[in-house]
Structures are given as structure tokens and as C-alpha cells.
Amino acid sequence: MTHDVENESAPQLSADEAALLREMPELDGVGQSRRTFMITSAVGSLGLFASNLLAKEAALADLPLAADAVSAPVKAQNVVKVALQINGAPQTLELDSRVVLLDALRERLGLTGSKKGCDQGQCGACTVLVDGQRVLSCLTLTATLEGREVTTIEGLAQNDQLHPVQAAFIKHDAFQCGYCTPGQICSAVGVLGEARRGDVSHVTADVRKGNASLSDDEIRERMSGNICRCGAYPGIVAAVQEAHSGRQSAQTWGFATETQLASVRKEDGHETV
Ligand code: FES
Ligand code: FES
Incomplete structure (x- = not known):
């Protein structure tokens, strides 16, 4: 794309600007130079952006789908x-x-x-x-x-047997969209290994003693590099804690019984035969 800067129509000047130019004729052309500079910069930037884009496309084209x-x-x-x-x-x-x-x-x-x-x-x-x-x-x-x-x-799973961290994630409903979940689970498995080795973290109270037991704060700190846009953090901490300590904590959801469902239908005025 080309831009014919020189043939652009003259800029409209205000009365003040016209008076200033009459007094200081050496300023004439400054506005034109500035506009020329702006347009040249914009065209140059677009060219750079386009060449970067083309370079990226060329690199990705080397990888099969x-x-x-x-x-x-x-x-x-x-x-x-x-x-x-x-x-x-x-x-x-x-x-x-x-x-x-x-x-x-x-x-x-x-x-x-x-x-x-x-x-x-x-x-x-x-x-x-x-x-x-x-x-x-x-x-x-x-x-x-x-x-x-x-x-x-x-x-992580062995044949049909889920890894304990995978099972705990399901039990504690530790995901919503699931996009972060593979990374969360792999990270949690790594955290369990760190606990087995006694690795310390930023929140370990006494680093000389090492750390084999993960408090909820330890889990939060160690998993802090795994972001969950859905905010499933409470379930994630509960799941990692259960996989670590074996302590069964109550899952945060359950299937409704037929009696409960019937009572909800009745309250909503949708009672069926
Ligand atoms: S994709 Fe690797 S840290 Fe985000
Ligand atoms: S479950 Fe959606 S980003 Fe974590």
C-alpha cells in the first residue's frame, strides 16, 4: 500500500495558527513534516508487524498438524x-x-x-x-x-486405574472448564514427590527440619504457579490434601436422592405422577 503524502490537501489552519505563521514564516512546513513523519512511522510499523507475522507463519508451517x-x-x-x-x-x-x-x-x-x-x-x-x-x-x-x-x-493412569490425584480431583470437583486441570494434576503429583523427599518451600516454618507433611498453606504455595481461571482452588487444595494425607474429606457435592428430587419438584410446582 502506498500513500501519496506530498499530494495531500493543505491542512485547515485556525485564525490563531494563521496569525502565528504570518509572524513566524519559518514554522511553515512543520505541520506537514510532522504528518509526514507520523504516516511514515505508521507505514513502517505495519511493515514490521507484517514481516513478523509472515516469519511466524513460515516457522509454524514446518510443523505438521x-x-x-x-x-x-x-x-x-x-x-x-x-x-x-x-x-x-x-x-x-x-x-x-x-x-x-x-x-x-x-x-x-x-x-x-x-x-x-x-x-x-x-x-x-x-x-x-x-x-x-x-x-x-x-x-x-x-x-x-x-x-x-x-x-x-x-x-498417569495405569490401565483403567486412575492416579490417586486424578480420582481425588473428580471426587472434590476440582475443576470447571478443565483447561488447567492436566497441568494442575501433573503439578500436584510433583508436589507429592516433593513432600516425600522433604523438600521445603517458601512457607515451610523451619527449613532445617525439611518438610514431609503438607499443610493446606504448603499446598497453596507449591501450587501457586498453576492458575485456574475458573477459581476451582478450594477443590484443588482438598484433592491434593486427600491424595497426600489419605485423610478423607467430605466431597463438596452429591447426587440427590429420589426423595429430595420429588420434594424440589413439589416446591417448584412441577409434581409428576
Ligand atoms: S503454557 Fe506454559 S506456563 Fe503457561
Ligand atoms: S477449571 Fe477452568 S481454568 Fe481451571
């Missing part, structure tokens, strides 16, 4: 070969050295349980476990994982 991820050829640059375990299965990936684990899981292996929330380490939706410790997969280069064991949300 998840649907045909397993068989599609990968046209990548700076290719590295990485052999690692993912959910107990050996995988050898050849990929661009800049590909992060989250993209490798989602775009190359079709493991879409790990979610991309912010893509910059701030929301925790992409949390997975590497050698049992939680990491943000959006900030982890796949090329650094040679020989490591990666566990994602897809690998």
Missing part, C-alpha cells in the same frame, strides 16, 4: 535427534533444536492433554513431569531431554 502428526514429514532446521521415554514408551524424535517440549508433545506426538495457556511460563497449564519432577513444558527445550523420562497427563 496434530491429526497427521505421527506420519507427516517434518521440515525443520538445525535438526537434532533426541531419544527419550514418554509415558513409559521409548521415542526418538528428530526436530528443530528450538522446539519446546509442549509443541513436541502436542504437534509431533498428538499428546494434547498438556495445554498451551500463556506459552511463557506464567500459567502452569503445560506442566508435565520430567524424571518425576514438574517442569513447564513450554519453557523446556526438547533437545535437552536426551535419555530423560517424561510423564504427561496421558501417562
Whole structure:
């Protein structure tokens, strides 16, 4: 797109501006220069934005879509070969050295349980476990994982048996939309490992003694990197606490009995035969 700045009509001047120009003719042309500068800057910025967009599209075009991820050829640059375990299965990936684990899981292996929330380490939706410790997969280069064991949300259950943290999340209704939930659960599994090792946190009362028992405050602090836009935090803390301590706490919901349902229908004037 071009813009013919020179042929623009002359600006309309107020009486004051016209009087000023009569007294100081050297100012004539300043407004035109300013407008020229503004327009040139705007066109330049748009050009920069467009070129960034095109560069991003070109880079993403090198990655196959998840649907045909397993068989599609990968046209990548700076290719590295990485052999690692993912959910107990050996995988050898050849990929661009800049590909992060989250993209490798989602775009190359079709493991879409790990979610991309912010893509910059701030929301925790992409949390997975590497050698049992939680990491943000959006900030982890796949090329650094040679020989490591990666566990994602897809690998936590054993056959039909849910991981205790998964079961506790269901029991305590610890999610609403579920977008953050895979990251929350992987993070919680990592937190349980930290407790087993006695790792301390920012709220541990005495760091010399270590910390094997998780109070609710410990859970809140350790899970604080996992954001839940739906605000399911009370259920999340209850679920992690139960998976940690084994203490059964009451679930926050229950199925209504037929008697209760009949009474509600009656109150609402919808009594049926
Ligand atoms: S997507 Fe990784 S922290 Fe948000
Ligand atoms: S359940 Fe919706 S963001 Fe956490």
C-alpha cells in the first residue's frame, strides 16, 4: 500500500495558527513534516508487524498438524535427534533444536492433554513431569531431554486405574472448564514427590527440619504457579490434601436422592405422577 503524502490537501489552519505563521514564516512546513513523519512511522510499523507475522507463519508451517502428526514429514532446521521415554514408551524424535517440549508433545506426538495457556511460563497449564519432577513444558527445550523420562497427563493412569490425584480431583470437583486441570494434576503429583523427599518451600516454618507433611498453606504455595481461571482452588487444595494425607474429606457435592428430587419438584410446582 502506498500513500501519496506530498499530494495531500493543505491542512485547515485556525485564525490563531494563521496569525502565528504570518509572524513566524519559518514554522511553515512543520505541520506537514510532522504528518509526514507520523504516516511514515505508521507505514513502517505495519511493515514490521507484517514481516513478523509472515516469519511466524513460515516457522509454524514446518510443523505438521496434530491429526497427521505421527506420519507427516517434518521440515525443520538445525535438526537434532533426541531419544527419550514418554509415558513409559521409548521415542526418538528428530526436530528443530528450538522446539519446546509442549509443541513436541502436542504437534509431533498428538499428546494434547498438556495445554498451551500463556506459552511463557506464567500459567502452569503445560506442566508435565520430567524424571518425576514438574517442569513447564513450554519453557523446556526438547533437545535437552536426551535419555530423560517424561510423564504427561496421558501417562498417569495405569490401565483403567486412575492416579490417586486424578480420582481425588473428580471426587472434590476440582475443576470447571478443565483447561488447567492436566497441568494442575501433573503439578500436584510433583508436589507429592516433593513432600516425600522433604523438600521445603517458601512457607515451610523451619527449613532445617525439611518438610514431609503438607499443610493446606504448603499446598497453596507449591501450587501457586498453576492458575485456574475458573477459581476451582478450594477443590484443588482438598484433592491434593486427600491424595497426600489419605485423610478423607467430605466431597463438596452429591447426587440427590429420589426423595429430595420429588420434594424440589413439589416446591417448584412441577409434581409428576
Ligand atoms: S503454557 Fe506454559 S506456563 Fe503457561
Ligand atoms: S477449571 Fe477452568 S481454568 Fe481451571
